[in-house]
Amino acid sequence: MAPHNAAPAAYAFAEAPRPVSQETACALCEIFDEEAATQAFAAGRELCRQAEPSYKVFRLRAGAVATYRLFADGRRQVMNFYLPGDFIGLEAGVEYGATAVALTPVTAEVMRRSELSDMAAADPRLSRALWQVSVRAFQRSEEHALVLARHGAVERVAAFLVDFAARSRKGWCFELPMTRQDLADYLGLTIHTVSRTLSQLQAAGLIEARSSRIVRLLQPSGLESLLR
Amino acid sequence: MAPHNAAPAAYAFAEAPRPVSQETACALCEIFDEEAATQAFAAGRELCRQAEPSYKVFRLRAGAVATYRLFADGRRQVMNFYLPGDFIGLEAGVEYGATAVALTPVTAEVMRRSELSDMAAADPRLSRALWQVSVRAFQRSEEHALVLARHGAVERVAAFLVDFAARSRKGWCFELPMTRQDLADYLGLTIHTVSRTLSQLQAAGLIEARSSRIVRLLQPSGLESLLR
DNA sequence: CGAGTAATTGATACTCCTCAAAATGGGTGG
DNA sequence: CCACCCATTTTGAGGAGTATCAATTACTCG
Numbered sequence: 001m002a003p004h005n006a007a008p009a010a011y012a013f014a015e016a017p018r019p020v021s022q023e024t025a026c027a028l029c030e031i032f033d034e035e036a037a038t039q040a041f042a043a044g045r046e047l048c049r050q051a052e053p054s055y056k057v058f059r060l061r062a063g064a065v066a067t068y069r070l071f072a073d074g075r076r077q078v079m080n081f082y083l084p085g086d087f088i089g090l091e092a093g094v095e096y097g098a099t100a101v102a103l104t105p106v107t108a109e110v111m112r113r114s115e116l117s118d119m120a121a122a123d124p125r126l127s128r129a130l131w132q133v134s135v136r137a138f139q140r141s142e143e144h145a146l147v148l149a150r151h152g153a154v155e156r157v158a159a160f161l162v163d164f165a166a167r168s169r170k171g172w173c174f175e176l177p178m179t180r181q182d183l184a185d186y187l188g189l190t191i192h193t194v195s196r197t198l199s200q201l202q203a204a205g206l207i208e209a210r211s212s213r214i215v216r217l218l219q220p221s222g223l224e225s226l227l228r
Numbered sequence: 229m230a231p232h233n234a235a236p237a238a239y240a241f242a243e244a245p246r247p248v249s250q251e252t253a254c255a256l257c258e259i260f261d262e263e264a265a266t267q268a269f270a271a272g273r274e275l276c277r278q279a280e281p282s283y284k285v286f287r288l289r290a291g292a293v294a295t296y297r298l299f300a301d302g303r304r305q306v307m308n309f310y311l312p313g314d315f316i317g318l319e320a321g322v323e324y325g326a327t328a329v330a331l332t333p334v335t336a337e338v339m340r341r342s343e344l345s346d347m348a349a350a351d352p353r354l355s356r357a358l359w360q361v362s363v364r365a366f367q368r369s370e371e372h373a374l375v376l377a378r379h380g381a382v383e384r385v386a387a388f389l390v391d392f393a394a395r396s397r398k399g400w401c402f403e404l405p406m407t408r409q410d411l412a413d414y415l416g417l418t419i420h421t422v423s424r425t426l427s428q429l430q431a432a433g434l435i436e437a438r439s440s441r442i443v444r445l446l447q448p449s450g451l452e453s454l455l456r
Numbered sequence: 457c458g459a460g461t462a463a464t465t466g467a468t469a470c471t472c473c474t475c476a477a478a479a480t481g482g483g484t485g486g
Numbered sequence: 487c488c489a490c491c492c493a494t495t496t497t498g499a500g501g502a503g504t505a506t507c508a509a510t511t512a513c514t515c516g
Contacts, residue, residue, distance in 0.1 A: 069374070077377050079370060091366045120355065127348065127355030134362040138319045141369040142307060146297070148376035149305050149416035151505080153472070180495065188377035193472060195496055212481085212495060379473080381504070408463060421504060423464055440463060440513080 028087070028129040031119065032059045036109035047088060047100040047108065054092035057113050060084050063106030064177035067098035068185065078186035080140065081178060083167055089113070090130065091137040103177045148188050150227075156187045157197045158226040161207065165217055172217040180212070256315070256357040259347065260287045264337035275316060275328040275336065282320035285341050288312050291334030292405035295326040296413065306414035308368065309406065311395055317341070318358065319365040331405040376416050378455075384415045385425045386454040389435065393445055400445040401438075408440070 036059065041047060047058055050069055065082040079098045082088055088100055088108075120126045147159045160183070168174045176183070184191040198215075201207045206223055208216040217223060264287065269275060275286055278297055293310040307326045310316055316328055316336075348354045375387045388411065396402045404411070412419040426443075429435045434451055436444040445451060 077374055079373070091363050093363065093367065097367060097370065120359075121352045124349045124352070124355060127352060127359065131348075131355065131359045131362055134359055134366055135319050135321060138362055138366040138369055139321065139325060141366055141373060142325065145307070145369060145373040145376055146305055148373055151416070151471090188379070190473060191495080192474085192497085196472095199496075379503090418505060419463075420465085420506085424504095427464075 026129070027123065027125040028133060029059075031116070031126065032109050032111065035115070036111045039108050039110050041102040041106040041108065043102050043104050043106075045102050045106075047102065047106070048096045050097065050099045051095050054089055054094060054096045055113055057090055057111050057116055058088040058100075058108045060086050060088065061107040061109060063102060063104040063108075065100050065106060065108075066103055066178060066182055066186075067100045069098050076185045077188075078178075078182055080144070081164075081182075081186070087133055091134050103182065144186075153187075153189055153193045153197045154200065155226055156189065157183075157194060157201065158206075158223045160187060161201075161215065161217060162220065162223050162227070165220070172220055174215060176213050176215060254357070255351065255353040256361060257287075259344070259354065260337050260339065263343070264339045267336050267338050269330040269334040269336065271330050271332050271334075273330050273334075275330065275334070276324045278325065278327045279323050282317055282322060282324045283341055285318050285339050285344055286316040286328075286336045288314050288316060289335040289337055291330060291332040291336075293328050293334060293336075294331050294406060294410055294414075295328045297326050304413045305416075306406075306410055308372070309392075309410075309414070315361055319362050331410065381415075381417055381421045381425045382428065383454055384417065385411075385422060385429065386434075386451045388415060389429075389443065389445060390448065390451050390455070393448070400448055402443060404441050404443060 038061070041063075043063075047065060048054070048056060060082050062084055065086075065088060066078050067080050067082070067088070068076050068078045070076055081103075082100075089096065091097075116126075116130070120130055143163070147156055147163075150156055150159065164176070165172055165174060178186075180191045180194050184194045187194065189197075198207070198209065201223075202209055206217070206219050208218055210216065266289070269291075275293060276282070276284060288310050290312055293314075293316060294306050295308050295310070295316070296304050296306045298304055309331075310328075317324065319325075344354075344358070348358055371391070375384055378384055378387065392404070393400055393402060406414075408419040408422050412422045415422065417425075426435070426437065429451075430437055432450075434445070434447050436446055438444065
């Protein structure tokens, strides 16, 4: 049940053009369009939990989601951020590999994993789509690993900004749906270093921070050059 | 997998299943057994190159392979190491995402990607196998990202050793097919730090280095405890 | 046996994490 | 509407750890 439009104007990610996944996964998109039930989540709510059986598969309609893992020492690693059009849970094994939490009010379409699996057995197009979505997830994960392997806070933050700008498709001025802590846990840095680095980038004239959440890339090419 | 994070029971799942490749991808293995051509590569030879069309798919029979990406500044990031039984190139898009190089003399089975793709269109079992291999690749990549996000050279090296020991299936005494530089580029460290860290682990009685390439894990549980 | 590569080790500089505190912003209740 | 509180963010100072620069040692292969 999605009784209300949960997303305020500020989080109007819903209008974002369809991400790459969908270009190559039309069969999967069609199925979701036809079969999936819509579900709403308030900010902070969990869509699914790490180590739970992965019964459900989601497609994000509006809002933003983060997936993370918790460790015994209290450390948290954010694995990925999801924007409208992205699938969540497809790349899971029998259990979810991470907890997914709504960063903003979220609207998602849900399907039972088994249902999808059954349909795939009879539809090569769907099978192929599932494969390609997983390949895409793999490639994203590799990019993430690449960012993390990169020494230097500036390079990591810059890499994130450039990637996120491309994904949000809002041009070079966009709102970050995540906190500094989320960002830090995603980039393998501390919240302090993230904050300092953003201030630093602003001082260098590469970005402009209209608020702590709204960022504008003033010199995208300059940011990219930081990544070599 | 999940080499690190000797987490509490709640997260024990993250300890990663065995190389799923063989268990769940029987259909794919059968195809390779029947259809694939065998090819040999001398150490240092490339199986495929980053940004080239991904026509071929490999299954490693003997030896070890590393995949890596090069950057404009000369930096190199090793994405993964492959051991016998592993598939290479399946998770590629239309182009290889990384260059694959033989670390030792290698024997591999090769198939044309298009051939595999055609067969998958007619065989749901194969489609499913392809999907699952990609999911597995994704999970490995996530584990890699997790290691890289981990602060501390000791934790990264320990994570690698535990993971590699599990993958090599030689027990706790095994030979490293890669150089220190390969290791450093995989772990996001310098070769100096890797070397120092290994010396440190040896001094602590956790490992024994019979030579620079042959390692014995004396206290696997001690290593795992370093990973929290 | 010798030359070149790989690996180890040492000293120093620099980056980022830790500890600490102040400032900003959002939300609530008066 | 304003004052207040709390969470988030920013900023500062000091210390731990790794990269860098430099040199020595060990190993491999011809």
